[in-house]
Every structure is written in C-alpha cells, then in structure tokens.
Amino acid sequence: MHQTFDAALEINLLHANQEGADHNRAHFDDWGITCFNVMSSPGAGKTALLERTLAALTHDLTIAVIEGDMTTELDADRLRQYGVPVIAINTGRSCHLDSKMVSGGIHRLAHEYNPAEFDLVFVENVGNLVCPAEFEVGEHAKVALLSITEGDDKPLKYPVMFQEADCLLLTKMDLAPHLDIDVEQIVANVRQINTHVPILPVSAKTGAGLEDWFHWVRAQVHLRQSQPSLSGVL
Amino acid sequence: MHETDMTKALILTVRDWWLSQPERPQISQIHLIVGQFTCVEPASLQFAFEVQTRDTFLAGAKLVIQETPLIAFCHCCQQEYRPEIGIRYACPSCGSPMDDIRSGRELKIDRIEYAAQPAPATVES
Numbered sequence: 335m336h337q338t339f340d341a342a343l344e345i346n347l348l349h350a351n352q353e354g355a356d357h358n359r360a361h362f363d364d365w366g367i368t369c370f371n372v373m374s375s376p377g378a379g380k381t382a383l384l385e386r387t388l389a390a391l392t393h394d395l396t397i398a399v400i401e402g403d404m405t406t407e408l409d410a411d412r413l414r415q416y417g418v419p420v421i422a423i424n425t426g427r428s429c430h431l432d433s434k435m436v437s438g439g440i441h442r443l444a445h446e447y448n449p450a451e452f453d454l455v456f457v458e459n460v461g462n463l464v465c466p467a468e469f470e471v472g473e474h475a476k477v478a479l480l481s482i483t484e485g486d487d488k489p490l491k492y493p494v495m496f497q498e499a500d501c502l503l504l505t506k507m508d509l510a511p512h513l514d515i516d517v518e519q520i521v522a523n524v525r526q527i528n529t530h531v532p533i534l535p536v537s538a539k540t541g542a543g544l545e546d547w548f549h550w551v552r553a554q555v556h557l558r559q560s561q562p563s564l565s566g567v568l
Numbered sequence: 569m570h571e572t573d574m575t576k577a578l579i580l581t582v583r584d585w586w587l588s589q590p591e592r593p594q595i596s597q598i599h600l601i602v603g604q605f606t607c608v609e610p611a612s613l614q615f616a617f618e619v620q621t622r623d624t625f626l627a628g629a630k631l632v633i634q635e636t637p638l639i640a641f642c643h644c645c646q647q648e649y650r651p652e653i654g655i656r657y658a659c660p661s662c663g664s665p666m667d668d669i670r671s672g673r674e675l676k677i678d679r680i681e682y683a684a685q686p687a688p689a690t691v692e693s
Contacts, residue, residue: 340680341679344676490656491654494606494607526656527665529667
C-alpha cells in the first residue's frame with residue numbers, strides 16, 4: 335500500500351464553456367450587439383417566431399441569426415428569405431449549442447460582415463428542453479418557447495429551462511380553442527419556479543400577441559444601447 | 569447526450585491538473601458534486617467516464633459522484649424546504665414560489681485522490 339493524497343480542485347464542470355461564453359459576450363458588447371439565445375423543444379415554433387420577428391423588425395433593427403440545426407440547413411434557408419445574414423452551425427449529433435460552436439459562428443459573421451453594424455443577434459438553439467439550459471453561449475438573455483400543445487406539466491418536468499428563462503413565449507395560442515389545455519395552469523406552474531419572467535402568449539400564425547414580443551425585444555436592445563457597459567442578464 | 573461533452577470537459581480539466589504535477593501521479597478517484605436540480609444524469613456520466621478514460625492516464629480511476637439535494641429557502645416562512653422535483657416547487661407551507669435555491673445547482677469537480685507513485689506510461693491524450 336502506498337500513501338494516498340488529496341488535491342482540492344473545486345472547479346465548475348462547465349468552466350471551459352463558461353469562459354467561452356464570456357468571451358463571446360465581450361465581442362457582442364464591443365460591437366454593441368444584443369444577443370438572445372432562443373430555446374424550446376423541437377417543433378415549438380422557434381423558426382416561425384423568428385420569421386415573424388425578422389419580417390417586423392428588420393425595418394428599424396439590423397439583425398443576424400446564428401442557426402443551430404442538427405443536420406440540415408432547412409431552418410437557415412427559411413430565415414434567409416428575410417434578407418438577413420444567417421450563419422448555419424451544423425451541430426452534428428450534439429443536442430445543444432455550446433459557446434465554442436457559437437464562437438465559430440460569431441467569427442464567421444465578423445469575417446463576412448461588419449459586426450458593428452448589427453443591433454441584434456438571435457441564436458436559434460437545437461430543439462431540446464434539457465441540455466441547452468446548462469450551456470451558456472454568450473447571450474444577454476435567454477428566450478424560451480413553450481407551445482401550448484406540449485401540456486401544462488412541462489415547466490415542472492423541465493424546470494431548469496423555465497427557471498433560467500428571461501422571457502417565455504407561449505406559442506400556438508391560436509390552437510387553444512381546440513385543445514384541453516389550461517393556459518392559466520401553465521402560467522401557475524412557471525410561476526412556481528420563476529417569479530419574474532415575462533410570459534407572453536403569442537401565435538405566429540395569426541400574429542396575435544406578437545406586438546408584446548416585439549416591444550420586449552426593442553426594449554432590450556434600446557436598454558443595452560443606452561447602457562453599453564451593461565453586461566449579463568437584466 | 570450532453571453527459572459525453574461534460575465528461576470530455578471533466579477529463580480535460582483533470583488532465584491539466586495532472587500535467588501540472590511534476591511527478592504525474594496515479595489518480596485513483598475523482599470526486600464530483602452534482603446537484604439534483606441540474607440537467608445531469610449521474611449514471612450517464614459514469615458510463616461516459618468509463619468509456620472515455622479507457623487507455624488513458626485515467627484508466628482504472630474511479631468517478632465518485634456525490635449528489636446534492638434540491639433545497640430552497642422560503643423568505644415568507646423563513647425556513648428551508650425540499651421541493652419535489654417534477655411535481656411541486658412552491659413552498660409547501662405558504663405556497664410562495666421557489667425563488668431562492670440553496671442547494672441542488674452544483675456541478676463541480678470537488679477533489680482528486682492520487683497515489684504518490686507515478687502512473688504507468690500511457691497515451692497522454
């Protein structure tokens with residue numbers, strides 16, 4: 335038997351990812367860009383929401399999208415129709431974007447365009463309610479979507495995502511009359527774990543509620559541009 | 569699964585420490601602290617660790633995972649409580665939302681146990 339020794343490390347497991355996220359955020363801050371990390375389960379309507387958002391906001395804001403998609407460029411092609419730069423990151427078999435992948439996207443954006451011209455970058459994450467919640471990518475705010483077809487128990491089952499969210503959109507509200515879903519119960523379940531997140535019911539199909547979302551987006555961008563030293567989540 | 573990525577990060581961090589040690593000791597145990605209010609499944613971490621450390625400087629090392637429970641503090645009742653994950657997070661006494669998590673979000677490499685004797689020569693990647 336030989337003697338055993340102990341070394342205390344006390345390092346966060348996601349330390350390297352966190353450093354990369356801080357680095358990305360520093361770039362965004364230098365360029366005066368506000369960055370949102372858009373997350374949801376697959377099919378909740380992230381791309382549809384971004385289509386609507388690009389159509390409405392590109393008049394007064396200069397926007398780019400960093401698009402995470404597991405194998406295809408289908409989502410990126412949909413968004414390119416709105417005349418904005420869309421940097422597609424093929425995540426392979428990874429179930430989330432990490433700060434290193436997004437860093438690659440940022441450097442491509444900076445190489446192909448003048449990054450200082452942009453006001454806003456949307457990072458559309460891989461559809462997944464679990465992993466993306468743990469991997470910061472350098473965003474200033476996390477935007478989560480929950481479609482009302484997913485059921486009112488999802489905030490309880492995937493609490494980390496809903497606890498981390500800085501803005502929550504309840505999507506596909508146009509389907510409410512056809513579903514046995516209690517929207518007030520969804521809100522109550524979210525409120526158990528997140529007291530302050532704005533909860534915005536929207537329908538990308540009919541446009542209902544989208545003005546509230548646009549207002550939130552504009553307010554975030556203006557706040558950041560009027561206080562450029564502001565960093566991190568509001 | 570993302571446990572694969574987390575394991576990669578874990579191995580790289582431990583490797584940095586190991587390379588910084590002049591005697592390159594034989595690591596016997598790595599102690600992790602994983603909170604129950606994280607998106608990490610300890611069994612998946614164990615599996616990924618076993619697979620990824622084969623034929624490396626960590627071959628044979630044991631991953632010891634200490635899970636910490638989700639504990640919240642209710643400011644109305646001035647007391648700690650244990651939310652039931654997946655069922656109910658609000659305070660069981662007064663119904664206040666869970667807004668102050670005291671334990672359960674940890675994801676930390678706590679410490680490493682090693683022998684003074686150097687590790688047998690292996691591939692260092």
